[in-house]
Amino acid sequence: MPANPFYHRDQYAADLAQQLLKPTALQVQVRSGVFLSGIRRIGKTTFLRQDLMPALEAKGALVIYVDLWADRSKSPASLVHEAVRTTLSELAAPGTKLLDRFKGLNVGAAGVTFGFQVDAVGKPGGATLGDVFTELVDKVKSDVVLIVDEVQQALGTEEGNNLLFALKAARDAVNTRPNTPGHLLFLGTGSHKSLVADMATRRSQPFAGAVSTGYEPLDADFVRWKHEQLQQLDGIKLPSQPVMYQGFLAVGQRPEELQNALVLLQSRPEPPDMAFPIICTTLAAAASEVDIATLESLGALACAIFDRIVQGNESGESGLFSADAINSYSEQIGMAVDTPQVQNMAARMIAANLIHRQSHGVYAVADPFVRQVWRQRKTMQLPGQSSGAGDMA
Numbered sequence: 220m221p222a223n224p225f226y227h228r229d230q231y232a233a234d235l236a237q238q239l240l241k242p243t244a245l246q247v248q249v250r251s252g253v254f255l256s257g258i259r260r261i262g263k264t265t266f267l268r269q270d271l272m273p274a275l276e277a278k279g280a281l282v283i284y285v286d287l288w289a290d291r292s293k294s295p296a297s298l299v300h301e302a303v304r305t306t307l308s309e310l311a312a313p314g315t316k317l318l319d320r321f322k323g324l325n326v327g328a329a330g331v332t333f334g335f336q337v338d339a340v341g342k343p344g345g346a347t348l349g350d351v352f353t354e355l356v357d358k359v360k361s362d363v364v365l366i367v368d369e370v371q372q373a374l375g376t377e378e379g380n381n382l383l384f385a386l387k388a389a390r391d392a393v394n395t396r397p398n399t400p401g402h403l404l405f406l407g408t409g410s411h412k413s414l415v416a417d418m419a420t421r422r423s424q425p426f427a428g429a430v431s432t433g434y435e436p437l438d439a440d441f442v443r444w445k446h447e448q449l450q451q452l453d454g455i456k457l458p459s460q461p462v463m464y465q466g467f468l469a470v471g472q473r474p475e476e477l478q479n480a481l482v483l484l485q486s487r488p489e490p491p492d493m494a495f496p497i498i499c500t501t502l503a504a505a506a507s508e509v510d511i512a513t514l515e516s517l518g519a520l521a522c523a524i525f526d527r528i529v530q531g532n533e534s535g536e537s538g539l540f541s542a543d544a545i546n547s548y549s550e551q552i553g554m555a556v557d558t559p560q561v562q563n564m565a566a567r568m569i570a571a572n573l574i575h576r577q578s579h580g581v582y583a584v585a586d587p588f589v590r591q592v593w594r595q596r597k598t599m600q601l602p603g604q605s606s607g608a609g610d611m612a
Contacts, residue, residue, distance in 0.1 A: 232270035257434030300341025370407030413575030466499035471588030535577035
């Protein structure tokens with residue numbers, strides 16, 4: 220096993236922490252909230268926990284982290300309230316590591332005393348999140364950063380929407396005070412690119428006006444680190460570093476898929492540089508089939524729309540609802556369609572996280588990994604396969 224199981228992105232974490240806690244005049248919008256999106260399984264959560272949270276804490280911030288996928292049986296509001304109560308309890312109890320971090324604030328040995336009942340936070344009659352975070356900032360005299368992973372899970376239910384509005388109200392209660400000793404920073408991350416971006420850009424959303432940005436995927440430096448660590452093991456088959464990097468790109472810059480490819484390589488008789496690209500291409504196709512099956516289950520119209528996006532500009536395709544596009548869809552599926560049908564199908568594809576809005580009227584494939592495999596499938600046109608399936612649905 221490698222000596223260090225985690226690849227640390229210290230500079231990326233330090234830069235993001237600096238922007239959040241010490242924004243310049245051009246970065247001050249981060250205090251309205253930051254929404255960080257990226258495709259699935261590219262290392263976002265690992266980065267948050269292993270790099271960003273320590274970087275924020277090193278700069279004096281108190282960080283509260285909650286993963287809305289941690290327990291799908293609980294509502295997002297319940298998970299957030301639990302995380303807040305846990306942090307408050309650690310500050311209120313003697314001898315905890317968290318309390319020790321803030322021991323220079325004239326906090327007694329018995330811990331922080333709050334002017335509300337900690338156990339009642341999030342329950343009927345309990346303190347509001349605005350009251351809680353205002354007092355928390357005053358007690359620790361520092362910035363408080365709330366990180367909500369898979370934040371899009373809070374959408375779609377009344378309770379989830381109420382939570383977001385309550386967090387926005389808490390943000391305003393803390394950050395608009397004159398001479399506040401700290402700010403409340405909200406960082407939401409998620410793998411549903413359209414929904415996460417919409418939370419920062421749509422006027423109907425409580426965090427409208429917040430910063431929306433993309434997560435920077437792992438790059439060649441990660442592959443170099445991985446290659447050097449594995450070279451320390453005896454008897455392991457490894458491709459050359461350039462071939463390993465190309466394989467990493469082929470599997471969508473997903474570290475778990477790279478690991479799977481390296482494991483499969485150990486049982487292949489061919490030279491590593493010959494076998495590894497084949498393994499990665501096979502894994503890429505298999506992984507994308509789940510999304511492609513979802514797309515095809517929506518019907519031929521969905522496939523026609525998706526294909527138009529795939530064949531368009533890599534940064535996004537406009538004109539999905541133009542007369543030319545409508546006529547093209549009708550020809551491809553063999554029946555007439557109208558603009559409302561196409562708009563409805565596009566909305567369903569966004570909900571399924573197959574495509575996302577880049578900007579007004581511009582759409583892109585949510586996962587470039589799937590875009591790549593779709594194009595390969597269309598080019599190869601294997602027997603029994605096609606770029607569309609089923610009825611219009």
